[in-house]
Amino acid sequence: MVIAAPQTVDVDVNAVIDKLKEKFPEAVKNDTRQGYKGVIVDKSKLVEVATSIRDEFGFDYLSSATGVDYLGIADEMEMVYHAYRTTGGPALVFKAQTPRDNPEIPSLIDVWPGVDFQEREVWDLYGIRFPGHPNLQRILLWEGFNGHPMRKDWKEAYFEEDHKPFESRWPAGHVHRIEEKNAYGHNVMYPADLDLSRLTDTSEESLYNSLGLGVDVQDLTGEGGIKTDRLVVNLGPHHPSTHGVFRMVVTLDGETIETLDPVMGYLHRNHEKIGERNSFLQNMPFTDRLDYISSMSNNLGYALAVEQLLALGARYQPPTYRAEVIRVLMAELTRIVNHLWSLGFLLNDLGAFFTPMLYANNEREKILDFFEATAGSRLMCNYMRFGGVFKDIPERIHSVVNMVNDKVRDYNTMDYLTEMINERLPRFMDEYERLLVNNEILKTRTVGVGVLPADRAIAYSTCGPLLRGSGVAYDIRRSDPYSIYPELDFDIPVGQNGDIYDRFMVRVYEIRESLRILKQILPRLERTKGEEVVSKFNYLGRVPIGESYGRVENPKGELGYYVVSAGDEKGPQNPWRYHIRAPSFINLTALGPMSKGYKVADVVTILGSIDIVLGETDR
Amino acid sequence: MSDLNLRELHNTEFPIPDELQSNLAITSLSKVYNWSRRSSMWPLLFGLACCAIEMIGTAASRFDFSRFGMEVMRGSPRQSDLMIVSGTVTKKMIVPIVRLYNQMPEPKYVLAMGACASGGGPFKEGYNVVSGVDKYLPVDVYVPGCPPTPQALIHGLIALQKKIDGQSLANMDDVPWYGVGPSEPTPIPILGPDVIDPRQMDIIRRQAELAALGKPYGVRELPAPQMKAVVAAKGAAPAAAAADGGEVDAAKAERLRKREEALARKHAAKGE
Amino acid sequence: MTMYGQGILRGLTITLRHLVRTYFNDMRYMGKKYFNQSEFELRQGMKTEGIYTVQYPEEKIAVPERFRFTPFLVVEDADHPERPGEDWCTSCGICAKVCPPQCIWIVRGEDPVTKRPIPEPQAFYIDIDICMNCGYCAEFCPFDAIKMDHDYEMASYDRTTAHIHDKEKLSKPFSYWLNIAPTTANEEAEARGSWEHSDTVKSKKKAGVPSVAYTPTTDPSQVMQMIRATMPEPAPAAEAAPTAERSAAAVAQAGPSAEDALKAERLRKRQEALARKLSKEAGSQ
Numbered sequence A: 001m002v003i004a005a006p007q008t009v010d011v012d013v014n015a016v017i018d019k020l021k022e023k024f025p026e027a028v029k030n031d032t033r034q035g036y037k038g039v040i041v042d043k044s045k046l047v048e049v050a051t052s053i054r055d056e057f058g059f060d061y062l063s064s065a066t067g068v069d070y071l072g073i074a075d076e077m078e079m080v081y082h083a084y085r086t087t088g089g090p091a092l093v094f095k096a097q098t099p100r101d102n103p104e105i106p107s108l109i110d111v112w113p114g115v116d117f118q119e120r121e122v123w124d125l126y127g128i129r130f131p132g133h134p135n136l137q138r139i140l141l142w143e144g145f146n147g148h149p150m151r152k153d154w155k156e157a158y159f160e161e162d163h164k165p166f167e168s169r170w171p172a173g174h175v176h177r178i179e180e181k182n183a184y185g186h187n188v189m190y191p192a193d194l195d196l197s198r199l200t201d202t203s204e205e206s207l208y209n210s211l212g213l214g215v216d217v218q219d220l221t222g223e224g225g226i227k228t229d230r231l232v233v234n235l236g237p238h239h240p241s242t243h244g245v246f247r248m249v250v251t252l253d254g255e256t257i258e259t260l261d262p263v264m265g266y267l268h269r270n271h272e273k274i275g276e277r278n279s280f281l282q283n284m285p286f287t288d289r290l291d292y293i294s295s296m297s298n299n300l301g302y303a304l305a306v307e308q309l310l311a312l313g314a315r316y317q318p319p320t321y322r323a324e325v326i327r328v329l330m331a332e333l334t335r336i337v338n339h340l341w342s343l344g345f346l347l348n349d350l351g352a353f354f355t356p357m358l359y360a361n362n363e364r365e366k367i368l369d370f371f372e373a374t375a376g377s378r379l380m381c382n383y384m385r386f387g388g389v390f391k392d393i394p395e396r397i398h399s400v401v402n403m404v405n406d407k408v409r410d411y412n413t414m415d416y417l418t419e420m421i422n423e424r425l426p427r428f429m430d431e432y433e434r435l436l437v438n439n440e441i442l443k444t445r446t447v448g449v450g451v452l453p454a455d456r457a458i459a460y461s462t463c464g465p466l467l468r469g470s471g472v473a474y475d476i477r478r479s480d481p482y483s484i485y486p487e488l489d490f491d492i493p494v495g496q497n498g499d500i501y502d503r504f505m506v507r508v509y510e511i512r513e514s515l516r517i518l519k520q521i522l523p524r525l526e527r528t529k530g531e532e533v534v535s536k537f538n539y540l541g542r543v544p545i546g547e548s549y550g551r552v553e554n555p556k557g558e559l560g561y562y563v564v565s566a567g568d569e570k571g572p573q574n575p576w577r578y579h580i581r582a583p584s585f586i587n588l589t590a591l592g593p594m595s596k597g598y599k600v601a602d603v604v605t606i607l608g609s610i611d612i613v614l615g616e617t618d619r
Numbered sequence B: 001m002s003d004l005n006l007r008e009l010h011n012t013e014f015p016i017p018d019e020l021q022s023n024l025a026i027t028s029l030s031k032v033y034n035w036s037r038r039s040s041m042w043p044l045l046f047g048l049a050c051c052a053i054e055m056i057g058t059a060a061s062r063f064d065f066s067r068f069g070m071e072v073m074r075g076s077p078r079q080s081d082l083m084i085v086s087g088t089v090t091k092k093m094i095v096p097i098v099r100l101y102n103q104m105p106e107p108k109y110v111l112a113m114g115a116c117a118s119g120g121g122p123f124k125e126g127y128n129v130v131s132g133v134d135k136y137l138p139v140d141v142y143v144p145g146c147p148p149t150p151q152a153l154i155h156g157l158i159a160l161q162k163k164i165d166g167q168s169l170a171n172m173d174d175v176p177w178y179g180v181g182p183s184e185p186t187p188i189p190i191l192g193p194d195v196i197d198p199r200q201m202d203i204i205r206r207q208a209e210l211a212a213l214g215k216p217y218g219v220r221e222l223p224a225p226q227m228k229a230v231v232a233a234k235g236a237a238p239a240a241a242a243a244d245g246g247e248v249d250a251a252k253a254e255r256l257r258k259r260e261e262a263l264a265r266k267h268a269a270k271g272e
Numbered sequence C: 001m002t003m004y005g006q007g008i009l010r011g012l013t014i015t016l017r018h019l020v021r022t023y024f025n026d027m028r029y030m031g032k033k034y035f036n037q038s039e040f041e042l043r044q045g046m047k048t049e050g051i052y053t054v055q056y057p058e059e060k061i062a063v064p065e066r067f068r069f070t071p072f073l074v075v076e077d078a079d080h081p082e083r084p085g086e087d088w089c090t091s092c093g094i095c096a097k098v099c100p101p102q103c104i105w106i107v108r109g110e111d112p113v114t115k116r117p118i119p120e121p122q123a124f125y126i127d128i129d130i131c132m133n134c135g136y137c138a139e140f141c142p143f144d145a146i147k148m149d150h151d152y153e154m155a156s157y158d159r160t161t162a163h164i165h166d167k168e169k170l171s172k173p174f175s176y177w178l179n180i181a182p183t184t185a186n187e188e189a190e191a192r193g194s195w196e197h198s199d200t201v202k203s204k205k206k207a208g209v210p211s212v213a214y215t216p217t218t219d220p221s222q223v224m225q226m227i228r229a230t231m232p233e234p235a236p237a238a239e240a241a242p243t244a245e246r247s248a249a250a251v252a253q254a255g256p257s258a259e260d261a262l263k264a265e266r267l268r269k270r271q272e273a274l275a276r277k278l279s280k281e282a283g284s285q
Helices: A013-023 A043-055 A113-126 A205-211 A271-277 A283-288 A295-310 A321-349 A355-375 A413-436 A440-446 A454-459 A465-469 A500-527 A583-595 A600-610 A614-618 B029-038 B050-059 B091-103 B114-119 B150-165 B198-212 B227-235 B238-244 B247-271 C006-028 C037-043 C094-098 C136-140 C174-180 C182-192 C198-207 C220-229 C244-253 C256-284
Strands: A002-004 A028-030 A039-041 A061-069 A076-084 A092-099 A231-235 A247-253 A256-263 A396-398 A410-412 A492-494 A546-554 A557-565 A577-581 B082-086 B109-113 B141-143 C071-075 C104-110 C117-127 C146-148 C171-173
Touching (some): A013 A028, A013 A039, A013 A043, A013 A092, A039 A043, A043 A076, A061 A113, A061 A557, A061 A577, A113 A583, A205 A247, A231 A600, A256 A600, A271 A283, A271 A577, A283 A295, A295 A321, A295 A546, A295 A557, A321 A355, A321 A600, A355 A396, A355 A413, A355 B050, A396 A413, A410 A413, A413 A500, A440 A600, A454 A465, A465 A492, A465 A500, A465 A557, A465 A600, A492 A500, A500 A600, A557 A583, A583 A614, B029 B150, B050 B082, B050 B109, B050 B114, B050 B150, B082 B114, B109 B114, B109 B150, B141 B150, C071 C174, C094 C104, C136 C146, C171 C174
Parallel strands (some): A039 A092, B082 B109, B109 B141, C071 C171
Antiparallel strands (some): A002 A492, A028 A039, A061 A076, A076 A092, A231 A247, A396 A410, A546 A557, C071 C146, C104 C117
16 A cells, blocks of 8 residues: 655646647637636547547546536537546546537547446437447436436426426415326326337347347357357346445356446436526535435535635635535545445455444444534535535534433533544544454455556546555545645555555545544634634525536545536526536446456455445436 | 243233233234234345435444344345335336335335335436335335434334234235235336336326327326415304315315314313 | 464454453443433443444434424414414425425415415425425524424324325424424524514514513523513403404404404414314323
């Protein structure tokens, strides 16, 4: 294990853009729309420009690629790409535009293979085709679904209005269950030309066709030897090792993995479509339900994205120092919660059923108690606000006897935190490391398994412990810092071999580093006592026009929010586009290549080492 | 851990001497049967979304539902009695869920954990969300909350145990799985242009005919809420409100009537 | 060189130590580990070791003050001297607007005669199958009238009847709120400057009547006594309550007295409803 402390590198993006324009005078233009950044690239030259951005300008890491539908504003569809340097620095944003009817943009999969799932998602939800993509199938919905739901003119069965709040709620809010308005009594809607004569489930056909089965009986030993065929095994969507409702379609040669196709969307709950209907503030509790293990950091990322937009306006008050301190406190505690959970479940996947999980969970519950006392809920904290937090941390973790509750707790919050951070968690980590780190079975199962080399890790746009386990010291807290991280002293643990054991160790060390940060946070909390932390953002507050990409180093990797505020001159109350760059989703791009050649039992562990959560993968 | 509590099983209709109370119980077959069933409820190891995290939290040492004989979470539906639907049910996922339910042996129970599983939850309006697993499966207990805390889930599990306690071997409605012939499997939904419930073919066909005729289809028009009438009913006597008619009014009038009755009862009690 | 298997053995000693520690820990408490307040606090705190299971339902872990489950509406206590059972809610609709999944339906109160809106909701529904327990309604309510409940024991056998909460089911007395969250209730009262509803504070200020001053306290019963001590004696309810004919006649006059009469009638109705609710609760217990 290497500890790296990369320094922030200043990258002058404007200089890069100028050089890019010099090189491609015809194809590259500045994005001059109000509040927008970066360049617009002519789509016919997109691959060429992208290759140049990667190779000549060194933006080797494509963080996010997503679509936007500008129906009614420019009547165009747009692909937005955010590229970074793995040495650090801000983003180079570039976009490509295409008409709404027959939308088509060349695929960048040859430049950045990590764009694979993201382009499939855009095809699925927006219907933009990507010539050059080898496997352009729906990813979140199923083949045969009617329409592309994220298009602005696509309305769902339970559609009420374009924007919240809905008219029917007040002042004459006659309660109704929305299914009562639907003829089927369900959340369904069929096209007018529904063919009732042919109602068979064809959603799996193209998936199995793409596996090319039944044609490759191999002669293993030459003449007259044993003939073998490949075997398809479906792991999931109901499988204990998939950490939720994830499915892997595995083609096996004996016990060895030949191909692995991740199938997702079993928890696709239309986050982004609902997010465009919500007001900016209303999205905050929905972000809790993305990565439902680390809701506090999800909140932080979204708050940062909207604060970037708010800062474009005149009357924006940035969060106070204490608010920032509390945010970092929460984010780092969340990191510990998440890593404890993921370490426990990695061991669970290895067959150490429940003991490491239970030990880790004991400590996790202690942190959840603090979250519950501060934010009101164990999991769905909904704690951050734009320009502050919900409330200051309470003086006491305190509950009273009443008709509901029975046994009471009453602790001083600062004592509780101090003891947890300075004594209990370090003591626990010592013990946990003794329990696991040198365990021979763990090492046999994990060392040298699921290897992902550094260059592939970057190419697949992986992030978080997966990327750092492969030896790339890329941590947004250092590379593109936010909040008060620049003034805090901590290191970035990175692996050397890029195997499961390295990812495991990166997480162990990250808990240690988080504790180191938290120890620096405690005196800051004491010092800033009494400072105002509550935000003044109105419940239907307007947000200046523009785009922003707020990203945080979530426990699982880079969580980014691409938020577009458009459509209203005064500043809209609802986001025009609300996209989540989910670390779990993009990290899964590497799962297939990483598993090739290993055994079925290893796949379970490799998946466990990526540490996915389905709420975020499928959104 | 807890030893057999005979008093739990004992039927109070038959007196037993005090000194024998911890050694002897007179009980019915139903009671013993129900007691053993509800004390060894094995849930399906089956997590859908956020609520699954709280479900695991409930299984972990702090809340520990093994105290209720539920610690054996089975990965296979063939070995489990209880399906805890812990999270948002999507259209893509309802197909495997129905299949899993069909694979579970009778007697089987379904607990809808959280707002999403009960009725769609905050994601109800989404295009890929099933608004309540009870649209497809019979649900025995609903646990509200988003997510329900572990204690709330255990409260729901206790409610389920109570429900089982109330079933009787003598009543075939309670134990239909002892009937003649195999139990009817729930038809598996089809993923077409949208999810299709095979039990709804008639409605779908009717709506398709409407669509072919160019008439509005897929939307059911609700009668406009009769708010004016309610306003009138609020001030006037309850009898008058009932006479006005309308569902809302009837409910309102019923409530008003109950209120009057309660008041009358209270006055009567005071008089005595 | 280390011997192969040493790591496993070391791990096993740790699990063994955990196992043994639970027994020693149980012995130390001499069988008094459970169902005991002081041990419970220790068991759930930072110093816990060994088994720390909460023996739900025999002992329940008390939720912290800020805990949020489903929302409820604050109404004045039944024995409030001035406005017994009156809503704190003024049906301004902010909670319905800010609600992210839009699970709140409000019918704004309307004067039956003048048809003008009155600061009281006529109906209030929350579909708890949609509610995401985010707490925005409570956070943005300008009148501190909607609050997040602590009652999580709501499992039901039928959602169609049990999961849409109407106004009757949502309404809970102010003392209940003060009971479950004394610190927050105190903070809010401090911000209002009084223990009374902010509208009452305003109208009293207009009339020159001093309102109930705020003094911080954490003992709920003390607060209630203090509120009552500083309030005038309530007028006899029988006199104020008019019959239906009288109120109709008063309406015909359409003067200020008519409004008073209507208000009094509303008051009476609310009192009756609350009395019934209380008696029902007493009955169920």
